[in-house]
Amino acid sequence: MIGRIFSIVCLILFSVFVSRAQRTDKLDVLIKNAWVFDGTGSDSVQLDVGICKDRILFVGKEEGLKAKRVIDAVGLYLAPGFIDPHTHHNGSLMSEDAGKRAVLRVLKQGVTTIFMGNDGSGPMPIGETLEQWQQDGIGVNAALFVPHGTVRTKVIGFRNIEASDAQIEQMKVLVEQGMKEGAFGLSTGLFYTPGFFSSTDEVIELSKVAAAYGGIYDTHQRDEGQQSVGVINSVKEVLEIGEKANIPVHISHIKVLGTPSWGKSLEIIRMVEEAQKKGIKATANQYPYVASRTSLSAAVVPPWVRDGGLSAMKKHFHDPSLRDSILRGIGEMIRVRTGTAEKLLLSIPSDPFLDNKSIAEVAKIWNISPEAAVLEILKDRSPSVHSFSMTEEDLLNFMREPWVMVGSDGGDGHPRAFGTFPRLIRRYAIDKNVLSLAQAIHKSSGLTAKTLHIRDRGFIREGHYADIVLFDPKTIADKAVFGKTEQLATGIEYVWVNGKLTIDRGEYTKALAGRTLRLNQDLKKDKKKYTQN
Numbered sequence: 001m002i003g004r005i006f007s008i009v010c011l012i013l014f015s016v017f018v019s020r021a022q023r024t025d026k027l028d029v030l031i032k033n034a035w036v037f038d039g040t041g042s043d044s045v046q047l048d049v050g051i052c053k054d055r056i057l058f059v060g061k062e063e064g065l066k067a068k069r070v071i072d073a074v075g076l077y078l079a080p081g082f083i084d085p086h087t088h089h090n091g092s093l094m095s096e097d098a099g100k101r102a103v104l105r106v107l108k109q110g111v112t113t114i115f116m117g118n119d120g121s122g123p124m125p126i127g128e129t130l131e132q133w134q135q136d137g138i139g140v141n142a143a144l145f146v147p148h149g150t151v152r153t154k155v156i157g158f159r160n161i162e163a164s165d166a167q168i169e170q171m172k173v174l175v176e177q178g179m180k181e182g183a184f185g186l187s188t189g190l191f192y193t194p195g196f197f198s199s200t201d202e203v204i205e206l207s208k209v210a211a212a213y214g215g216i217y218d219t220h221q222r223d224e225g226q227q228s229v230g231v232i233n234s235v236k237e238v239l240e241i242g243e244k245a246n247i248p249v250h251i252s253h254i255k256v257l258g259t260p261s262w263g264k265s266l267e268i269i270r271m272v273e274e275a276q277k278k279g280i281k282a283t284a285n286q287y288p289y290v291a292s293r294t295s296l297s298a299a300v301v302p303p304w305v306r307d308g309g310l311s312a313m314k315k316h317f318h319d320p321s322l323r324d325s326i327l328r329g330i331g332e333m334i335r336v337r338t339g340t341a342e343k344l345l346l347s348i349p350s351d352p353f354l355d356n357k358s359i360a361e362v363a364k365i366w367n368i369s370p371e372a373a374v375l376e377i378l379k380d381r382s383p384s385v386h387s388f389s390m391t392e393e394d395l396l397n398f399m400r401e402p403w404v405m406v407g408s409d410g411g412d413g414h415p416r417a418f419g420t421f422p423r424l425i426r427r428y429a430i431d432k433n434v435l436s437l438a439q440a441i442h443k444s445s446g447l448t449a450k451t452l453h454i455r456d457r458g459f460i461r462e463g464h465y466a467d468i469v470l471f472d473p474k475t476i477a478d479k480a481v482f483g484k485t486e487q488l489a490t491g492i493e494y495v496w497v498n499g500k501l502t503i504d505r506g507e508y509t510k511a512l513a514g515r516t517l518r519l520n521q522d523l524k525k526d527k528k529k530y531t532q533n
Contacts, residue, residue, distance in 0.1 A: 026052045027067035028499065034073035034470060039080040039446030039459040043438050049078060051466045054499040059462050073470055076493060077437070080445035080458050081112025081467030082421045085218070085285050086252045088411030090116050090123060093133050093142060102139030104508055105410070108488045109421040110444075110469035112497045113141040113457060113517070118252055118409075119220045120149030120189030124174070127181030130516040137512035140497060141457075141467070143519075145187035145218055146178035148206065149195045158309035160197040168205050175209040182518025184452055185215030187252075190222035190234075192298050193306045200237050207245035214453060215519060216248040217241055225258035225389070226336040228303070235268050239275045239282060248281035250451065253409050254398050257292065257389045259339045265394040269401060276403070283451050285407030286398050288424050290390040291482070293347060293414040296383050299337060300344070300374055302329035310382065317375055327371040334359075334370065338389045341370035345386040345482065346377070347413040354383070356483045384413055386482060396434055405443045405451065415485050419478025422489040426477045437473075453519060470494035 029051040035044040036059070050058030050065060058065065084106070092100045093116075106114060116122050123129040126144050133142055151174045155167050163171070175186060186207055189195040207217045219241075223234040235251070242249035256264045272282045297306060297313060305326055306313045316322050334341055341360040348355045354362060354377065363373040377383060398404050406424055410417030421444055429440040449458025456464045469492060476491025495503035500513035 026057060027065060028052055028069070029496075029501075030058075030062065030065055030067035030070045031073050031078060031468075031470065032062055032070060034076055034078035036460055037077060037079045037438055037441040038461070039442060039449075041438050041442035041446070043436075044077065049460065049468070051468070051496065051499050054465055056460065056462055056464050056466050056468070059460060071470075071494065075472065075474075076470045077473055078460065079110070079441045079469050079471070080449075080460055080464075081469050081495065081497065082110045082406070082444040083113040083448040083452075083454065083458055084111050084408050084410070084420075085115045085250070085405065085448050085452060086118045086407035086409050087114045087116055088118065088409070089114060091411075093136075093138050094123075098137065098512060101137060102502075102508065102510075102512060104139070105418045105486075105488060106140055107495055107497075107503055107508065108492050109419070110471060110492045110495060111140060111421060112467040112469070112495065112514075113143070113454070115143050115145065115184065115452070117145035117147045117183070118187050118189075118218060119192060120147050120152075120187055120195045121192070122147035122150060122187070124150050124154075124178065125181060126178040126183045130182055130518065134516045138514040138516075139502060139512055140514040141517055142514060143452075143454075143517040144178075144183050145185050146175050146183045146210065146215075148186055148188040148198070148203070149192065151175060151178075151206070152194050152198060156194065158194045158307070158312070160194075160304070160307040162199055163202045168202055171202075171206055172209050175206050176213075179210055179213035179215055180520060182516075182520055183210075183215065184517075184519040185218055185247075185250075186210040187218040189220045190237075191220050191224070191227075193303060193309070196222065196228070196303050197307070200240060204241050204244045207241055207247045211245050211247035213520060216250050216452060217245065218250045218252055220252050224255050224261075226260040227258070227333060231256055231261050231264060232267065232271075235271055239271065239280055242275070242280045242282060243278070248283070248451070251282075251284040253292070253407060254284035254286050254404065255292070255390055256394045257387070258336045259389075260336055262391050262394060265397040269397065272403065283403045283405065284398070284401075285405050285448075286395075287407060287409050287416045287420050288395065288399070288428060289414075289416055289420075290392060290395060291345075291386045291388045291414075292390070293384055293386050293409075293416075296346070296374065296385040297378055299385050299387055300330050300333040301378070302326070302333060305329065314379065317379060326375070327369070330371040330374050338387050341373075343388040345388070346383055347386055348381065348383040349413065351381070351383075354381075359385075386414065399428065399434060405447045406440075413485055415478065415480035415482060415487075418480035418485065418487055419489050422476050422491060423478035425471075426491075430473060430476075454517065466496050466499035468494075468496040
């Protein structure tokens with residue numbers, strides 16, 4: 001027996017020796033002298049990293065290794081490519097323009113993987129969408145959630161009705177189809193219509209399907225302030241879904257929104273941590289800004305007015321018998337969201353007159369009330385609005401929690417789409433020291449990969465996919481601001497996506513190296529484990 005064990009050990013050591021010796025002729029890229037943050041939250045170590053094809057082949061101290069290209073990274077920091085768990089870049093990936101499909105605003109932040117289908121809104125069928133993106137070519141890795149709002153619309157429409165047992169069964173079939181085709185879980189937008197019209201029991205039943213395939217439950221929760229059930233009750237609902245569906249729950253862009261809710265971050269943190277002690281897997285993502293962005297109608301028009309969708313809402317606007325009730329409802333929504341119409345900043349790039357003006361400014365120009373201004377704007381437009389409705393104190397309370405990672409909620413019109421990840425590193429790690437740099441990188445990479453069940457990404461490890469970012473700690477910064485949102489970040493010097501160089505000395509190489517990711521493929525080996533949930 002001892003002899004057999006000795007032979008096995010020798011064989012393993014010989015294999016390792018041969019493998020390392022062969023690397024001399026295999027490396028495509030050797031990055032030398034970088035300060036390496038491996039994505040685990042550990043502090044940096046000065047190491048060399050070798051890339052072969054689409055994988056990281058070597059991490060350590062270079063000993064005579066050769067490569068087709070050697071990059072001396074003295075003064076630069078190396079990290080896993082950042083992972084964004086919440087974005088709205090569907091339009092870019094579906095574009096006929098290869099430049100748009102590169103999603104340069106993402107690459108220039110060091111992001112190499114993005115998730116979509118968030119807030120319950122996104123494309124279906126999942127499989128067809130992923131195949132189309134892969135066929136067309138995309139600049140970053142892309143993954144999808146099953147969008148609950150899309151599923152509900154297919155079965156019920158935008159009506160404010162409780163789903164019947166038969167309708168829930170129909171929705172479960174669609175969720176299962178999406179999970180089989182590669183979705184990473186179920187995403188809801190219970191703040192938005194038609195998600196708002198769903199009962200907790202409906203969401204639990206659909207979440208059970210996602211759980212059976214190893215997915216997570218991602219949510220824009222029902223209320224982030226005091227606009228309906230209240231943020232505390234909303235968090236209770238999220239945790240109830242996690243417990244009853246036996247599924248990991250993930251609160252997207254966690255916040256407390258509106259003056260009546262300021263300061264409740266600590267209570268929410270206690271609720272989540274108590275749930276974690278009970279065995280509920282609960283996490284969240286967050287963008288580092290105190291202003292949110294959503295549609296004007298969702299922000300300040302009561303849900304009952306939006307019942308039936310956009311056309312029904314506009315029909316309600318033109319009903320004289322409803323006008324006073326609608327105006328009162330809008331006034332109350334403004335009060336609990338920002339306290340004042342001055343803090344609601346319109347985002348309508350196609351309309352230079354209204355763009356970047358507050359609702360209060362527009363109301364003054366038109367000589368009407370802010371509530372009436374909202375009605376007038378929405379009669380023939382569907383704009384977005386920035387809500388300056390959070391405090392830095394609540395923002396930081398969530399940011400410090402080890403279960404909160406980074407997510408941009410990026411699409412168009414908000415600085416977060418161009419600056420989220422560099423902003424966290426520059427402002428909150430390097431300048432303000434709210435987080436260590438190692439923590440900030442962990443929240444941008446390894447923590448997200450582990451939470452969303454992304455295999456072989458998110459860490460600097462031999463054998464992992466070569467999604468890598470090299471950045472300059474002296475120059476990394478976000479440049480996008482309100483009013484000038486489309487300003488690319490600085491300081492990202494090199495980015496590899498699946499081993500292909502996409503940002504080279506700060507410049508885009510025109511490579512479309514992204515791949516579509518599927519949970520059911522990544523977890524094939526563990527299928528039995530997950531189908532037993």
